[in-house]
Amino acid sequence: MSITIKDIAKKANVSITTVSLIMNNKCHNIGEDTIKRVRSIIAEHNYRPNALARGLITNKTRTIGLLVPNITNPFFAEITKGVEDGLSEHNYNVFLCNSYNDIHKEKMYINVLKERFVEGVIISSTNTVTQDYYTYLKEQGIAFVILDRHDSQLQYNGIVVDDWKGGYLATQHLLQLGHRKIGCIAESKGLCNINERLRGYQDALKAHGVLYDEKLVVSADLTIEGGCQAALGLMAEQNVTAIFATNDLTAIGVYEAAIQLGKRIPEDVSVVGFDDISFAHYLSPKLTTIRQPIYEIGRRAAANFIYVLQNNTFVQSTEVLDVELIIRNSTASPRL
Amino acid sequence: MSITIKDIAKKANVSITTVSLIMNNKCHNIGEDTIKRVRSIIAEHNYRPNALARGLITNKTRTIGLLVPNITNPFFAEITKGVEDGLSEHNYNVFLCNSYNDIHKEKMYINVLKERFVEGVIISSTNTVTQDYYTYLKEQGIAFVILDRHDSQLQYNGIVVDDWKGGYLATQHLLQLGHRKIGCIAESKGLCNINERLRGYQDALKAHGVLYDEKLVVSADLTIEGGCQAALGLMAEQNVTAIFATNDLTAIGVYEAAIQLGKRIPEDVSVVGFDDISFAHYLSPKLTTIRQPIYEIGRRAAANFIYVLQNNTFVQSTEVLDVELIIRNSTASPRL
DNA sequence: TTGAAAGCGATACCAT
DNA sequence: ATGGTATCGCTTTCAA
Numbered sequence: 287m288s289i290t291i292k293d294i295a296k297k298a299n300v301s302i303t304t305v306s307l308i309m310n311n312k313c314h315n316i317g318e319d320t321i322k323r324v325r326s327i328i329a330e331h332n333y334r335p336n337a338l339a340r341g342l343i344t345n346k347t348r349t350i351g352l353l354v355p356n357i358t359n360p361f362f363a364e365i366t367k368g369v370e371d372g373l374s375e376h377n378y379n380v381f382l383c384n385s386y387n388d389i390h391k392e393k394m395y396i397n398v399l400k401e402r403f404v405e406g407v408i409i410s411s412t413n414t415v416t417q418d419y420y421t422y423l424k425e426q427g428i429a430f431v432i433l434d435r436h437d438s439q440l441q442y443n444g445i446v447v448d449d450w451k452g453g454y455l456a457t458q459h460l461l462q463l464g465h466r467k468i469g470c471i472a473e474s475k476g477l478c479n480i481n482e483r484l485r486g487y488q489d490a491l492k493a494h495g496v497l498y499d500e501k502l503v504v505s506a507d508l509t510i511e512g513g514c515q516a517a518l519g520l521m522a523e524q525n526v527t528a529i530f531a532t533n534d535l536t537a538i539g540v541y542e543a544a545i546q547l548g549k550r551i552p553e554d555v556s557v558v559g560f561d562d563i564s565f566a567h568y569l570s571p572k573l574t575t576i577r578q579p580i581y582e583i584g585r586r587a588a589a590n591f592i593y594v595l596q597n598n599t600f601v602q603s604t605e606v607l608d609v610e611l612i613i614r615n616s617t618a619s620p621r622l
Numbered sequence: 623m624s625i626t627i628k629d630i631a632k633k634a635n636v637s638i639t640t641v642s643l644i645m646n647n648k649c650h651n652i653g654e655d656t657i658k659r660v661r662s663i664i665a666e667h668n669y670r671p672n673a674l675a676r677g678l679i680t681n682k683t684r685t686i687g688l689l690v691p692n693i694t695n696p697f698f699a700e701i702t703k704g705v706e707d708g709l710s711e712h713n714y715n716v717f718l719c720n721s722y723n724d725i726h727k728e729k730m731y732i733n734v735l736k737e738r739f740v741e742g743v744i745i746s747s748t749n750t751v752t753q754d755y756y757t758y759l760k761e762q763g764i765a766f767v768i769l770d771r772h773d774s775q776l777q778y779n780g781i782v783v784d785d786w787k788g789g790y791l792a793t794q795h796l797l798q799l800g801h802r803k804i805g806c807i808a809e810s811k812g813l814c815n816i817n818e819r820l821r822g823y824q825d826a827l828k829a830h831g832v833l834y835d836e837k838l839v840v841s842a843d844l845t846i847e848g849g850c851q852a853a854l855g856l857m858a859e860q861n862v863t864a865i866f867a868t869n870d871l872t873a874i875g876v877y878e879a880a881i882q883l884g885k886r887i888p889e890d891v892s893v894v895g896f897d898d899i900s901f902a903h904y905l906s907p908k909l910t911t912i913r914q915p916i917y918e919i920g921r922r923a924a925a926n927f928i929y930v931l932q933n934n935t936f937v938q939s940t941e942v943l944d945v946e947l948i949i950r951n952s953t954a955s956p957r958l
Numbered sequence: 959t960t961g962a963a964a965g966c967g968a969t970a971c972c973a974t
Numbered sequence: 975a976t977g978g979t980a981t982c983g984c985t986t987t988c989a990a
Contacts, residue, residue: 290984291984301960302961302985303961303985306984307985315959317960320960334736334737336739337737337739338675338677338738339982339983339985340985341966342678342983343966343986352718357706358699358700358703360696363694366718371720379717381716382716382718383710397668398713402674403674542904545906565874565901568846568878569904569905570881570905570906626966627967636976638967639979640977642968642970643976645968646969651976653976672966672967675967676967677968677982678968678981678983679981680968680969681982
């Protein structure tokens with residue numbers, strides 16, 4: 287049904303080899319007029335080579351897999367866009383997979399992607415890259431770029447941001463405003479980037495001579511609902527004057543909790559988020575948060591891949607991108 | 623490098639035909655013990671057939687393409703999730719493409735997807751499906767499902783919501799609250815679903831004996847910024863007491879404009895959105911909006927595809943899903 | 959400067 | 975109940 291290289295060859299009165307050579311720009315030794323004739327026939331029929339057949343023989347499919355926990359989270363949507371943009375410039379396409387933070391689903395997808403012969407997989411936010419899991423990935427014999435995972439011991443291609451600094455900056459900001467009872471919403475599965483943010487929180491506390499109180503740190507799902515639950519406890523039982531939410535979604539949850547408890551932000555409680563998703567700017571009050579270059583993370587992951595694949599090298603390096611405190615209206619000095 | 627069907631056949635002392643038959647569960651006539659032996663060898667080596675080779679011969683790649691304008695818009699992220707969920711249950715994978723509402727990019731992607739031999743393409747929100755474009759799609763010889771496009775004349779597989787009803791419901795709600803000067807933020811490219819919403823707005827006005835004033839309808843980019851610009855004009859120059867924003871993103875823009883002009887929602891101006899993206903619930907005040915079953919749209923699109931592909935039939939039908947008015951806190955009676 | 963033929967990894971038809 | 979072989983559409987090596 288679809289037009290093939292054979293058809294083109296026949297119409298142009300040349301062999302399929304010639305057509306192939308021309309299509310791949312390996313036609314140094316082919317006559318100018320032959321090239322022109324073939325090219326025009328290709329154009330005329332809008333012929334495009336079958337990527338499957340091509341991939342089968344070259345082992346280059348120009349596809350990569352992207353594993354995100356949930357595309358519905360604006361953070362991952364933004365990363366996805368960065369990846370797609372970065373890749374499409376190099377004529378790569380992306381298979382999108384939602385892992386729902388389920389490691390089994392993740393492994394299942396890796397298998398699926400392998401049988402599709404993707405040239406690599408970008409993994410955004412696995413549960414945690416344990417030594418076991420890392421070994422597993424290595425065994426797969428595909429290139430990986432892993433996002434958001436710090437681990438000085440495990441060596442892999444990765445893009446991360448300076449999560450520690452983010453946590454420090456956020457907490458320092460609250461301390462400088464005069465807060466002393468600062469809650470923190472972390473999570474329970476031991477995600478290393480969140481742990482880094484927590485370390486930043488602790489170190490800032492220490493630097494300002496404030497005693498670390500583990501009752502003020504609660505674990506939550508990193509969702510709006512999770513943040514709301516956590517904040518409810520923090521505000522009602524611990525009477526914090528400020529909350530550092532380790533991502534913006536949970537910060538939105540804090541807003542929701544504040545409404546339920548009749549507390550005002552920032553008068554009664556200050557909030558700092560993390561990520562700076564676009565909606566942070568449109569909350570009321572506008573959210574003070576730690577900005578990470580989300581789109582850029584996706585672009586870098588893509589660029590990293592292009593580099594690795596083009597140079598046929600397994601670099602093992604982690605790029606660290608910077609973060610920045612964006613002060614908006616959700617933070618103020620505590621009332622006396 | 624990777625293990626192939628040949629390797630399995632050799633290890634099991636059978637022909638590749640046998641292995642193939644077993645893998646595809648066409649082994650009615652094959653000895654129990656042979657099956658067991660082969661199966662265990664397959665499992666032992668974690669062998670999975672090369673999807674490229676398979677697709678090359680069967681013309682079934684179990685992949686589909688999904689074209690969305692911008693994955694960063696929560697509306698499309700939600701649709702994407704629905705599509706991916708619906709498809710992955712049937713072992714289909716999805717190529718994600720951002721068209722940025724650029725018809726050239728869209729056509730380019732369709733070509734790319736064709737050469738990857740996707741079994742079909744789900745197109746979410748093209749500029750507009752004109753007769754020309756529709757003809758173009760038909761010529762491609764792939765199955766399409768088109769989302770969000772009403773057109774009784776053009777026949778294709780489609781999923782839409784009752785946009786007219788949504789526009790009517792939104793406007794009626796405002797009228798019943800006592801508003802008479804109701805602005806509407808539409809868009810300029812003639813998207814048919816937005817036009818339907820506008821028709822609903824006009825019909826509601828008429829039904830309530832309110833004269834339609836075209837100065838109250840402004841075109842905008844369907845983004846937060848676009849909505850903000852449009853609302854600025856509507857509020858400052860036209861002095862409307864209420865605004866019907868034809869999507870939630872522009873409604874958020876209205877909130878922003880209200881802040882800039884020092885107006886309060888809903889005391890000074892009421893706002894109704896459209897879509898009910900998850901953030902609508904977390905705006906302050908919470909957004910009154912028209913809910914469409916976004917995730918479900920994606921699922922249905924996927925289901926439609928599965929049906930079409932499994933039955934090898936080109937159904938040409940449009941499913942219409944219902945919408946619903948969700949009253950929250952962004953609407954109130956106008957002050958006297 | 960061009961073409962013939964082998965082969966990528968699977969499926970499917972026809973034998974046995 | 976199992977195997978041989980053509981074939982899918984292309985790239986690549988070698989020969990002419």
